Amino acid sequence: MNILLAEDDTRLGKLMDHLLKNEFHVVDWVQNGKDAYVYARLSDYDVIILDWMLPGESGLSVCKRLREKGNSSGILFVTAKDANQDIITGLDAGADDYIVKPFEFNELLARIRAISRRKDKPIQKIIKIGKLSLNVNTHEAYLENAIIDLTKKEYQLLEILMRNQNQILTREQLVEKLWGYESEVSENALDALVKLVRKKVDIHAEKSFIQTVRGIGYKVRNPYV
Template sequence: MNILLAEDDVRLGKLVAHLLQKEFNRVDWVKNGRDAYDNACILTYDLIILDWMLPGQDGLTVCKRLRQKGIQSGILFVTAKDANQDIISGLDSGADDYIVKPFEFNELLARLRAISRRKEKPLEEIISLADLTLNLNTHVIKRNNTTIELSKKEYHLLELLMRNQNQIMTRELLFEKLWGFETEVSDNALDAMVKLVRKKIDVPGKPSLIQNVRGIGYKVRHSNV
């Protein structure tokens, strides 16, 4: 499961992100509404956890904008507001459920599971691209039923590309997701990693599944290969 956590309380956000990471495949944590909206539009998330009182843009506005844009991810509000009208406003904005602070982590997990069960489309466990498959639960990657071994970062790169098959992933975004803003890595580190992943997943004599979009970034190939 791929989760976006939007929480500006650093102590709470760090704790929840850590606990969610232990339960699920990947968790992205942002601290303001603008980043929450941008991430949800660029990347594909199964579930989004939105704090109501986010700086920059509050969670209610973010939720409304995401639904207007057609984002179908499950959305859970985390809020200190427990008045009946506030709860109604949150649900009417497009959220699937809410949880009031302070809360037990087990309750948060239960509500996330409930949202996933209510979604029309079950949470995706396997992503396919041509004859390449990536299992989000086991992290097993196969092509032509042959298992492919990738390092943790190589897997993360391939998952990002395969989850977002309808768009180009910019170099800046890939750098941020793979290494973060604070880590000092050379500019060609991304190209070197793509080269390694291609070597492992591509079939000799066939075009690479990963395409370079010059000056912008990378995307995965949709045509039959």
């Protein structure tokens, strides 16, 4: 799933970002309310995880504004505010669920799965470009209906790029999405990962599925047209 995580506690945010990515989720992590609102307006997230007490603008305000603008992403509050009235206020603001800190990570995952099953917000299961397709539920990739053997990072790179077809993603964006906020992974690691994926998906294609945009980053295209 494509998840926006808004958490200003650096230690907790880094941990949640890492654990969610280990579950094959694509995660954008922000640390204030202003960025949370901007990111949510610019991208189509399956689930938005909001800390209530974000700096700049509260998670409650972000939730209200997003719903007023018609945003239909699943919204989950993660907060230390555990009073019954706070829970009611959060749900009335448009949140789909509410989890109180501290929490078990397995419970967080279960609540994310529950939100994803909402009938009015079906999660995209298959992403297809040309002869290449991804099943985001099983985390499998297929080329002309034959399964491709991918590592976790190779699959995550493909999902990120395919969710943003024909859009250029910078090297910095890809490194952050793949390895996390403030990662010390070099851009050479990204180039090596792209090279490995190309070997697996460019079979029989006249052009590379992943296009290099010199000096900026990468984007995906249909190599068969």
